Amino acid sequence: MTICRRAGVALAFTACAIAAPQAAYATDGYFLNGMGAKAKGAGGVAIALPEDAVAIAANPAAAVDLGERLDIGLEVFVPDRGAQISGNAAGLNGKWSGNGANPFVLPEIAYVRPLGDGFAAGIAVTGNGGMNTNYNANPFASFGATGDAGVNLRQIFITPTLAARVSGAHSFGVSPIIVVQSFAVTGIQPFTAASSAPTLMTNNGDDWSIGAGVRVGYLGHFGKAVSLGAFYQSKVWAGRFEKYAGLFAGGGDFDVPASWGFGLSVKAGDRLTFGADYKRIEYSGVASVGNPLAPLFAGTPFGAAIGPGFGWRDIDVVKFGAAYKASDALTLRAGYGRSDNPVPASETFLNLLAPGVVTDHFTAGATVRVQEKLELTGYILRAPRNTVRGASSIPLPYGGGEANVHLAETAVGLSIGFVFQ
Numbered sequence: 477m478t479i480c481r482r483a484g485v486a487l488a489f490t491a492c493a494i495a496a497p498q499a500a501y502a503t504d505g506y507f508l509n510g511m512g513a514k515a516k517g518a519g520g521v522a523i524a525l526p527e528d529a530v531a532i533a534a535n536p537a538a539a540v541d542l543g544e545r546l547d548i549g550l551e552v553f554v555p556d557r558g559a560q561i562s563g564n565a566a567g568l569n570g571k572w573s574g575n576g577a578n579p580f581v582l583p584e585i586a587y588v589r590p591l592g593d594g595f596a597a598g599i600a601v602t603g604n605g606g607m608n609t610n611y612n613a614n615p616f617a618s619f620g621a622t623g624d625a626g627v628n629l630r631q632i633f634i635t636p637t638l639a640a641r642v643s644g645a646h647s648f649g650v651s652p653i654i655v656v657q658s659f660a661v662t663g664i665q666p667f668t669a670a671s672s673a674p675t676l677m678t679n680n681g682d683d684w685s686i687g688a689g690v691r692v693g694y695l696g697h698f699g700k701a702v703s704l705g706a707f708y709q710s711k712v713w714a715g716r717f718e719k720y721a722g723l724f725a726g727g728g729d730f731d732v733p734a735s736w737g738f739g740l741s742v743k744a745g746d747r748l749t750f751g752a753d754y755k756r757i758e759y760s761g762v763a764s765v766g767n768p769l770a771p772l773f774a775g776t777p778f779g780a781a782i783g784p785g786f787g788w789r790d791i792d793v794v795k796f797g798a799a800y801k802a803s804d805a806l807t808l809r810a811g812y813g814r815s816d817n818p819v820p821a822s823e824t825f826l827n828l829l830a831p832g833v834v835t836d837h838f839t840a841g842a843t844v845r846v847q848e849k850l851e852l853t854g855y856i857l858r859a860p861r862n863t864v865r866g867a868s869s870i871p872l873p874y875g876g877g878e879a880n881v882h883l884a885e886t887a888v889g890l891s892i893g894f895v896f897q
Contacts, residue, residue: 503885504793504815506629506832507604507735507757509857510839512586513549513891517841517855518797519811521751523739524695524705525797528853528893529586532598532637535693535707535739536649539596539639544589549853549891551582556861556884557609559828566875567618572828576610576624590897594641600651604631604732609829614663619874623679625663627829631732632656635691646696653689653709655732658682659717661829670772672779673722680719687714687732706738711761724764725783733765734758737793746801753795759788759818769826773871786830787823791816797839805845809855813837821867824879831881834859843893851893859885 503509510520512530522531526538529547557574588598610626632655639649660682668674689712695705712732721728737755744750760766767785776783797811817833827833841855861884870877 503832503834504755504813505757505759505788505791505818506830508602509813509815509837510795511600511602512547512584513841513853513855513889514799514809514843515797516857516889517809517811517839517853518751518799519813519837519839520795521739521741521753521797521811523693523707523737523753524703525739525741525749525751525799526695527799528891529588529598530584530600530602532586532588532639532649532651533600533602533633533635535695535705536635536637536651536691537639537647537693537695537705539588539598539637539649540590540594540641540647541695542588542596542598544896546587546894546896547585547891549584549889551584551887551889552579553582553885553887554579555608556882556886557831558882559615559824559831560880561615561870561877562880563877564870564875565877568615568870568875569877570615572611572613572615574609574611574626574828574831576612576626577608577628580608588637594647596639598637600633600635600637602633602635604633609831611663611828615828616664616666619666621663621665623663625829627661628659628682630658639693645698647694649693649695651691651693653691653712655687655689655712655714656684657687657714657730658684659720659730661720661723664829667778668722670777671722672777672783673727676719676722676728677778678723683717683719685715685717685730687712689713689732701743703741704738705740706736708734708736710734722779724779725767725785726763726781727779729762730764731762733762748801749799751797751799753793755793755795756790757793758790760790768823769871773873784826786826787820788818788832789816789820791818807843809839809841809843811839813839817862817864819864819881821864822869824864824866824869824881825871825874827881828879831864831883833862833864833881834883834885835862836860837885849895851895853891853893855889857885857887857889859883
């Protein structure tokens with residue numbers, strides 16, 4: 477496959493990814509829980525354990541370690557999300573399923589190649605999501621809401637990458653980030669009375685915005701057994717969702733939170749490698765996500781500069797994984813990830829629309845080398861149901877009581893890897 481043809485495949489797949497009708501992902505909040513099929517099989521570990529081209533989306537410095545390769549993957553993702561409301565004086569009580577849209581088919585692609593003299597370049601197309609619900613039975617119907625209720629957030633990240641090896645063992649990389657995102661919400665008509673722009677709050681179809689940021693990374697090898705990696709991703713500043721200027725704080729502002737982390741991998745012999753990652757995601761730095769609901773009852777409407785949000789807090793994420801080379805043709809993987817829950821018990825009411833509350837992720841995977849230059853990688857993920865029980869969660873003006881939200885996730889994925897060097 478020539479370089480031009482490889483670039484053509486990447487561009488075509490990018491177009492398909494951006495045009496995908498819906499997106500939701502196995503999540504750390506609503507960040508992707510792993511970058512690439514090999515990482516996903518090993519609990520999401522990738523910062524210091526790059527194994528395929530998509531790893532440059534976790535740590536751009538990895539590009540110089542990967543040779544030339546193209547990885548194309550698809551995931552089938554099935555979230556189970558919903559809510560239970562009790563003690564409400566306005567008629568909201570009941571059990572509500574947000575599973576009106578399932579399953580999701582999710583693409584990713586990355587290509588990387590050496591440039592000579594210790595340099596390498598690449599490009600990855602990945603996504604975030606998880607803020608996706610569809611309540612066919614509208615939980616707000618007793619308030620006068622009509623039709624389905626739910627939200628759909630799609631974020632596609634396009635990250636060209638350049639990395640350089642500054643000595644035989646240490647490399648640095650940088651990735652300008654371009655995000656293309658869309659958002660839609662339906663069925664929350666009763667809340668328009670509390671909006672700064674009532675006609676720009678719900679049922680306005682998909683709205684799109686584009687943003688930009690940067691990710692930098694480091695990868696170092698200490699002897700033959702130990703590798704250390706680190707990354708920092710800036711906030712990704714995005715254009716406003718103008719159709720939803722009456723919902724999101726700042727007149728439709730919806731940036732991508734900053735994040736940072738570091739990783740370690742250790743070779744325990746010729747066949748077995750262990751890895752661990754730590755990541756911090758700063759959701760509170762984006763007002764539309766991090767602001768609590770409370771400002772609404774101090775006279776600040778939805779959509780105002782410091783208006784109400786979903787109340788998400790910053791989270792810590794840890795991941796542990798192992799890869800075992802059973803033979804020259806077969807590698808087995810397993811892993812576990814633990815993410816803090818970003819939704820406080822006091823903020824569950826609005827988060828009926830975005831219950832990104834899973835905490836535990838269990839994974840397993842394998843790679844089969846079909847030919848010298850062709851690999852197939854598969855994985856499975858299970859995130860057991862986590863329930864956040866509300867505490868003073870429904871304000872008295874909305875009838876009081878409590879909203880409990882839950883989420884569980886199952887995913888299976890397959891990736892094809894073309895190894896050119």
